[in-house]
Amino acid sequence: MNDFFQKWELDPLKLPRHVGIIMDGNGRWATSRRLPRVAGHKKGVERVNEITEFAVKCGLHALTLYAFSDENWRRPEEEVSALMSLLRWYLKAERNKILDNNIRFRLIGDRGKLSSDILEMAVELENASAANDGLNLCIALSYGSRGEILRAVRKLVEKVNCGEIYLADIDEQYFAEHLDTHGLPEVDLVIRTSGEQRVSNFLLWQSAYAEYIFENTPWPDFSEVHFAESLKKYSVRERRFGRTPEQANPASAADSKSDRQRIHLKAVKATGQ
Ligand code: IPE
Ligand code: IPE
Numbered sequence: 001m002n003d004f005f006q007k008w009e010l011d012p013l014k015l016p017r018h019v020g021i022i023m024d025g026n027g028r029w030a031t032s033r034r035l036p037r038v039a040g041h042k043k044g045v046e047r048v049n050e051i052t053e054f055a056v057k058c059g060l061h062a063l064t065l066y067a068f069s070d071e072n073w074r075r076p077e078e079e080v081s082a083l084m085s086l087l088r089w090y091l092k093a094e095r096n097k098i099l100d101n102n103i104r105f106r107l108i109g110d111r112g113k114l115s116s117d118i119l120e121m122a123v124e125l126e127n128a129s130a131a132n133d134g135l136n137l138c139i140a141l142s143y144g145s146r147g148e149i150l151r152a153v154r155k156l157v158e159k160v161n162c163g164e165i166y167l168a169d170i171d172e173q174y175f176a177e178h179l180d181t182h183g184l185p186e187v188d189l190v191i192r193t194s195g196e197q198r199v200s201n202f203l204l205w206q207s208a209y210a211e212y213i214f215e216n217t218p219w220p221d222f223s224e225v226h227f228a229e230s231l232k233k234y235s236v237r238e239r240r241f242g243r244t245p246e247q248a249n250p251a252s253a254a255d256s257k258s259d260r261q262r263i264h265l266k267a268v269k270a271t272g273q
């Protein structure tokens with residue numbers, strides 16, 4: 001194991017492949033400090049860099065960050081435009097670092113609602129990083145999972161209507177290939193910061209079997225220490241995918257069997273039977 005994994009006490013074999021993060025709590029972080037909400041969003045962008053770098057060092061396959069939901073368009077115009085300006089800044093400032101770190105960048109969400117300059121910058125970065133084979137970094141922007149699913153349904157209906165495919169060709173895998181996240185593995189872990197325990201329309205299809213971790217820390221305070229803790233919590237979860245514990249984890253089933261035998265022998269000894 002290399003120094004990085006030793007330092008953070010992480011087992012590289014027990015890490016998730018795809019992590020989604022609902023970066024929540026920027027507003028409350030700022031308000032509790034008597035600062036304008038946008039100050040929380042600014043601090044939040046710094047965390048994006050820190051957590052992305054940590055994901056790169058961990059060798060994660062994909063990291064999807066929920067930056068702005070489809071529903072967030074309902075916020076006051078001032079806040080929306082401050083968030084979009086921060087995003088412009090992020091795309092400009094981080095472009096080269098993303099490329100240098102072998103990161104493949106992708107935007108997911110309803111592109112039709114984004115202003116053309118943001119979309120141009122994002123598409124340019126998608127293209128420039130397309131050949132990178134390190135971390136897949138997805139920024140969910142103007143993103144809503146229901147909307148994404150509906151867009152996929154429309155694409156499929158169109159294909160059926162024009163005779164490109166049969167209805168029977170649509171299985172789960174084919175359907176997933178029409179989502180914005182096509183080509184990425186399913187989400188293994190969803191982390192939501194700042195104490196809310198809800199999904200808020202994030203990757204509903206892709207996280208059907210994800211583990212959820214809800215952290216009380218607001219996003220602007222969510223450091224690599226918190227991220228490492230969440231990854232550690234994930235590594236001891238038992239994922240069953242519908243199977244029994246014995247099927248899902250034969251090694252631990254064997255352990256508990258030998259534990260049971262030991263307890264039984266102890267009992268036999270104690271009772272002399
Ligand atoms: C998350 O923080 C960032 C976005 C949704 C854009 P919030 O702005 O939701 O912060 P709270 O939940 O109001 O504290
Ligand atoms: C979800 O956070 C979206 C992002 C983190 C970008 P919200 O703060 O908007 O979620 P709700 O509306 O409180 O559920």
Ligand code: MG
Pocket residue numbers: 024025026
């Ligand atoms: Mg919020």
